[in-house]
Amino acid sequence: MSLLSFLPHRISQRLTALYFTVSSFSLQRRPQTTQTSTMVGMTVTKIPALKDNFMYLIVCNTTRAAAVVDPVAPERVLEVVQEQNCKLNQLLTTHHHWDHAGGNEALSDRFRQNPDWGELRVYGGQDERIARLTHPVKQDDTFGIGNLRVRCLSTPCHTTSHICYYVESETERAVFTGDTLFLAGCGRFFEGTPVQMYDALIGKLSQLPDDTQVYCGHEYALQNLRFGHTIEPNNEDIRVMLERAQAADLEGRRALVPSTIGLEKRINVFMRVQHPDMRAKFDTSEPIEIMGLLRAAKDKF
Numbered sequence: 001m002s003l004l005s006f007l008p009h010r011i012s013q014r015l016t017a018l019y020f021t022v023s024s025f026s027l028q029r030r031p032q033t034t035q036t037s038t039m040v041g042m043t044v045t046k047i048p049a050l051k052d053n054f055m056y057l058i059v060c061n062t063t064r065a066a067a068v069v070d071p072v073a074p075e076r077v078l079e080v081v082q083e084q085n086c087k088l089n090q091l092l093t094t095h096h097h098w099d100h101a102g103g104n105e106a107l108s109d110r111f112r113q114n115p116d117w118g119e120l121r122v123y124g125g126q127d128e129r130i131a132r133l134t135h136p137v138k139q140d141d142t143f144g145i146g147n148l149r150v151r152c153l154s155t156p157c158h159t160t161s162h163i164c165y166y167v168e169s170e171t172e173r174a175v176f177t178g179d180t181l182f183l184a185g186c187g188r189f190f191e192g193t194p195v196q197m198y199d200a201l202i203g204k205l206s207q208l209p210d211d212t213q214v215y216c217g218h219e220y221a222l223q224n225l226r227f228g229h230t231i232e233p234n235n236e237d238i239r240v241m242l243e244r245a246q247a248a249d250l251e252g253r254r255a256l257v258p259s260t261i262g263l264e265k266r267i268n269v270f271m272r273v274q275h276p277d278m279r280a281k282f283d284t285s286e287p288i289e290i291m292g293l294l295r296a297a298k299d300k301f
């Protein structure tokens, strides 16, 4: 019999409440804590992995069909799948780098070992460096996750076969941007050019509705906003977000993801290369040139 059963009801209730307060507080401080956004049509769970990667579980609320984005730590993903009582059968790879696609083989193997789970469909840009790819995708290819609609955006630059996934329910929108668009930043141009990143950020991602939630592959918000603040010291939106990022970092929580497309247009200097302030700063009217100069400056920052 537990100690609590000897205590008067009110005291035991308070002790229980205190226990849950303390345990949820300590959970918040653990970097491996998941964060779930339950919307009307879809639920997205952010699952930290490795040093600063995010995996995402996307669930259709109507059918409980689920897809996972970049499951580098498959066993952790399977724990969350079980907690959420959903049916995982799709794996969305943003790009071939190990910290994103490094779990493809292990997760596919787990499905082979458990035939009753059904088949795991593995999506990604056509690239032999992405293991276990079963469904190669290109720009504007579409597929479903239960009742959710997915549209693929080809965004080569960080890697040649990088794909972002735009997911819609009847009422909500989200985009999973891997290492192309970060909160207040973008990925390095390992296999591409400023022209390609311009096409990705301005030609494609900026065209999505402003309320689209942005789920990126890493959270580098603090460094990115510090950099943005040096480029646009008079941008009040950047200053406010920088303060928020500093507070979040002090608390040990990487809590700023998701962002939105509308917010990124205000705080992300790479999304603002066409803005008059940026043209004045770099003394050129050529946004692609600004994109290249910004990336070079950030690489040295």
Ligand SMILES: [Zn+2]
Pocket (backbone or CB within 6 Å): 095, 097, 158, 179
């Ligand atoms: Zn990468």
